[in-house]
Amino acid sequence: MSLLDALLLTALGTLIATLATVRTRWVGYVASLGLGLQLLVLFLLAPLGYGAPAVTSGLAWDLFGQPLVLRYDAMSWYFALITLGAGLVSSVYATGAWSDHYRAAGRSPGWLQFALALNVFTMLLLLASGDFLSLFIAWELVSWASFLLMALAAGPALKWSLRYITYATAGAMSMLAALGIVFHLTGSLNYADFMAAVDQWSVGLITLLTVLFGAGFAVKMGILPFHLWQAGAYAETPGPGMAFLGAISSRMGLYGMMLVWVQLIGLIRLIEVHIPLTFLSLRDVLMWIAAFTIILPTYTALKQNDARRLLAWHGIGQGGYMLMGILSASALGSAGGILHIFNYATNQAVLLLAVFAVVYRTGTADLNKLGGLFTRMPLTFVAMLVGIIGLAGIPPMNGFVSKWMVYRSLLSEGMPLLFVASVIGTLGTILSVYKLIHNTFLGQLRLEHEPVQEAPWSMVIPMMVLALIIFLTGFMPGIVLDWVAAVQAAVGLPVLPHTLGGVADAHGGLDMIMLVLVLFAGFGVSALLFYATGRSEPVHQLDNYAGGHFLSADVRYHYSDHFYAGLMHRIGHWYRGSFLWFESVVASLASFLAQWSATFYRLMQPALPMLAMAVIVLWMVS
Amino acid sequence: MSMVFDLQWILYTGAIGLIAIGLVGIIWSRHLFRIILSLAIAEAGANLMLVIAGYRLHGHAPIMVAGVWPEQMVDPVPQAMVLTAIVIGVGIQALALSLAIRVKEAYHSLDIDEIRAAMQADIDAQAGVTGDLSQEEPSGREVIGPTVAAEEGRS
């Protein structure tokens, strides 16, 4: 009965307890308690995060001659920590005030909590998979669990969740094909045989397996060709559910990629595989896909008018950074990529919780209908501010550390074009993130939002905790870098030498503690000057003037409608929607084939095909 | 001997000819009554093939009659099988004819294509579904159609 069994059993216990109390009022507390317990058990497993050997579970089945092994290693522990963290925060957020609001809207928060607990359980199971069969089983369970979470809010969510499940099944089927090929080649489905046999396989076979496995994981991760479902599906998920999905659910795809591409096949082989007629290797192709995944979704986020859609498109973009970092295969780059999973999870979670706090109070997430909430909801504003600073990658917050590491490794590994692409991506991030905070909090408060108060404490506390985590891991990134180093060791990547403050290497590295202290010193001096000299006097938000003459109080002068109209005027024609076009081509081809086959059954005279088949087959036979 | 070879050829051409003509009749003719008739012809052909399977040259009928030894007799087993097959054929023919009578009453026509069209229309009507041959609502649009993604901006 190892600790891993304890973890899985507590997760199962939470699930059953939530199901039992799904109708009652205190289902939220039961779920949060359960998730907290799981987090505690995970801390008991903490040595894993610092390089201890993998823990295997006592429960092992032998199904149809295939042993199912469950084990946790440093990577699983790292992902499990983020999953449980995101799960706990979302569950706490969903209890209390928000659940009453949700119940008033006619939906049951109990089922939302159950879906959250189910997602957490299936993800912990996925992270524990010790061979291909349990990987595939857990993978299907995770996709169907997130399907349940998406489909909970009926209405538009049904259409999007159907679209998601079609993509997810296609991905799962490509994984099943890869699984079948591996079984055919090695005769068994466990990782050891795969790693032993992978040396003798031909280049074509390795590319095929990489592509097939990769397609399955890329669908979940929202990597470029398969990203169309993610924004809409996540945006329609009810409140905390979206925070959970945005933070960790698509990163399960990354876990799969790291497991198969990096640990089992090994990046060295991907680098050796050269694509004919081009100078690129397979890894370079994947990195360019990651680069485009950074750029395109981020600039689509720019155009969104709904805050949830904006952040959902961001989720896809940031996924590209993580993949780019890991694929750079250098100690610094891969550490940056893995660290970015943690950082972005916290940033995305806090931003989404802040947006839903705004929705809780104002009832809408439409950026064209908000503004000036800074005066009414200061704490939510602080949380969003910390989130966007982290997301944009500006020093005091943790986002800066991981993005710096990725950029630094791109340069030192000699990939300048990729560096340029990711910088364009960051530009897009900063623009869209600023639109988010400006249209929501800055500018002038609208008439109808006068009575708005701060979000209730049950929602503010999780946001504040997350903001604190973002700042702390930005101030002392060493905490997370220890875990990242353990993950690198577990996966077979070069381990990054690091200190509490950041990265220590020959070229001066990065020391966040020093940097943040200098920054605060600067703020301190300017704050001193500003407040001490008494020059400043508070001015009412509406007491302003434009073009030399005063504006009366009833005229709201707030630039928030179609925020980037000017920019769009210039780069608008670049949005050709080529992927949407490609998807509709595939859909209409399939529906044409379907109509033909239906007509085959409708019009065909019964006897003719029978005779035709008899003659054709006899001809073939003789 | 050529005589033996010709007999077998004649019998088999007869049997397979009957089957082929029966199958052509079923597919080619448009009138339901003719299809049922051709079905009977095809089954007659199959029965003939079964009997030929049991025929032995210069054999005797499998009836214990004085002066005939079992070695000279023809194989009785296919004859038992054909007995059953013939009666099955008539059973199915009677069934098909009674169905044809009722179908003519229901759809007032015995033309196979008209019946099929009327039946399909009935099934569609009963299911409350518009037949997909109508042009006004192309089928399968709503599944993953581009309109779904259109309103959230191009990407």
Added chain:
Amino acid sequence: MIWITGLLVVVMLLAALAVIFFNNHVAAVAAASVVSLALSVLFLLLKAPDVAMTEAAVGAGLSSLILALALRRLGLTQTGAASATDEREKNR
């Protein structure tokens, strides 16, 4: 023996073709009973008396009777040499 079988088979095949290509349904039923009659004689030649009797009684006798009755119920018993096409208009 050969000539009789050969003759019978030819008659049978012609009758079978007639079943399909005759316009008049009553004639088609007649052709069908000719086929089964020829068939029962053939069975006799193949030393299968039981089967011959069954084919005669069931094939020629009963099935022609059933077909004739069905024709009457379907209203297709006009004996004139109406062609298949106008007959379709009639029973529309």
Added chain:
Amino acid sequence: MRNLTSPLFAAGLAFFLLVVVAEFEPGAAPMVVGQAILQEAPETTGTANIVTAVVLGYRGIDTLGEIAILFTASLVAGLVLERRGGKRQAQAPAGNVLRISTQLLFPLMLVIGFYIILHGHLTPGGGFQGGVILAAAFFLPLLARPGIQVRHFGLAVTEGLAGSAFIVIGLIALFQGGAFLQPLFGTGSPGQLLSAGSLPILYLVLGLKVGAELAGLLAHLVYEGSET
């Protein structure tokens, strides 16, 4: 499209079958099982007509299946054609010649029918052939006097009882420790009317059943509606 392809495909099928069939050596059935049955049948079943031995003895369950198929066919035809209180078409009364000849023919056909059934195990013929003749016999009065009511219930009872008798005889063999449908009551002396144990009884029962079924079928076909 149909008019072109169907003869083509049928010709193709015929050609392939002929090619396959050409390989058989002419007229020499292997008779692997047939020869053994021919040797063994007279002693084990005691019938002169070996085909009857095969139909009722060796392959008894086939024949049981067969009468079940005929029973189902007439049941379904009845189910489909029957309509409560359907209007009776006013049919022209049959001419005198037909009426008188049917009165003459009716007993004759009954005798022939039962003769063929009872001698099933001795001479060619048996339950099926005799049953058809009986059915034709029952059908004649319908032709002669179109208006008369057909005692469907009577037909159904004979049909049901005859069928179940067939199975009961089989079950008796089963419950006496033998196998289902095992011929009973020994074999008697071959060639005699009362030889071959239970086979003639089976054929009698079978004949009655086939006769009643087909009569019912013909009655359904003749009348638009019919009381049952």
Added chain:
Amino acid sequence: MNLIALVVALPLLGAFLLPVGARSVGWVGRLLGPALLLLTSLVVIVLWRDSGGVPSHIELGGFQPPLGITFYLDQLALVFALATSLLALLLWPHAAWRDARVAALMLLMVSAASGMALSGDLFNLYVFYELVSVASFGLVAAPKTGAALAATLRYVIISGMGTVMALTGIALIYTQTGTLNLAHLTLLSATTLDNTLGLTAFVLILLGIGVKAELFPVNIWVPEVYATASQRVSALLAGLISKLAIIVIIRLLVLLFPQPEALTLLLVIGALGVLLGELAAWHAKDFERMLAFSSIGQLGLVLMAFSIPGQAGLFAGLAVAMHHLIVKPALFVLAERWSGGFAGLAGAGWKSPWAAGLFILFALSLIGVPPLPGFWAKLMTLLGLLGQDNWIYWTGAGIILLATVFEANYLFRFGLGLFKAGSESRSAKVPVHDAGSLGPSLILGAVLLIATVMITPVGNWLAGVADQLADRELYVTTVLGAGRELP
């Protein structure tokens, strides 16, 4: 062991007596059918317990095997005989309670179906197959609507052609081998049927019996018949009878035609069936026809699973067949209340949550979502297909994977449609399921869940059945007895 013949004889006796007795005896006549079915399932259970898994055979009429007809009782035959009785009892059509003739037709179908499962004689299999199809003509035409009658007529025509082809196939085999007993044929097949003639006979019989097994070219009748017949009859036809037809084909394949061409032929037909079935199902706009096309697709999958050479193929095929045997009838029973177009059913899930929950469970199992047995069956099939070094098998596996995506889409398009919110969907006109109409689905759902929990014992048992099915020598020695001189 001879009592097994009761499984065929008793329902037949009941069928003969029912039309006679039904009017006079009233409810006794009505209860006779289910009572007989209970009795036959008891007989099978008792015999199965006594046989203890060892196959045996009985001689009908007491004649030595190659001459007389034998019933071969191995695990496969017994399990399908039991499934026939139990499923017929579970899905006893409503019309059968009122009309004695429909009850008689059901009894005939059950006795013929168990006959098909048990019989060990080629022509006897054909006769039972013919009895099953004639009985199914009656059951399908029972509603007596214009569409039902026309659909049945087209079904009769195509079955008629199937009969002709099957008869020709049997004639060819008999001309070549001279015997009809399957064990004897197995011995002779190595020398006589291992050539083009053997394959021609197999193709003809395959097309003949394939009509009922919904194989690709001959399943034109499926959508019309399942859309017009009553849902419980369609459930029986799609769930049970099609499996029996496939089991007969597979027994012939394993015993008489072990050539590889036959297997590739099955694969090609199966693949075309899957592709066309799933695409047409995706296109269907009403519930029954969607289920009809999905059953064509599933049976194509069963055929592809059986086309894998060796014991693995039989195991995968049996797994998929048994899984479909449970899921499809349950879905058709759901269709009793939820018949008609999808538009009329929007929001029906809110009013009858149990039915919606059951539909989701069955849909997940059909698609192959892990813990459910559907996943294991599909996994075994795919691993088997991908395990062959032959590009046709790999394209077959690809087609299955593609079909699964379509399956997930159309099943959950309907599933989510059930929960489409909106005021009009909660109105009264949406059909509602109550406990009565859900009975069979609930039982079959419970069976599915039990199979999910006990997947390993069920898997091992199925592997045992597949071993017995694959073992040709075991069949021959059981039926003919070792060392007997043969004619």
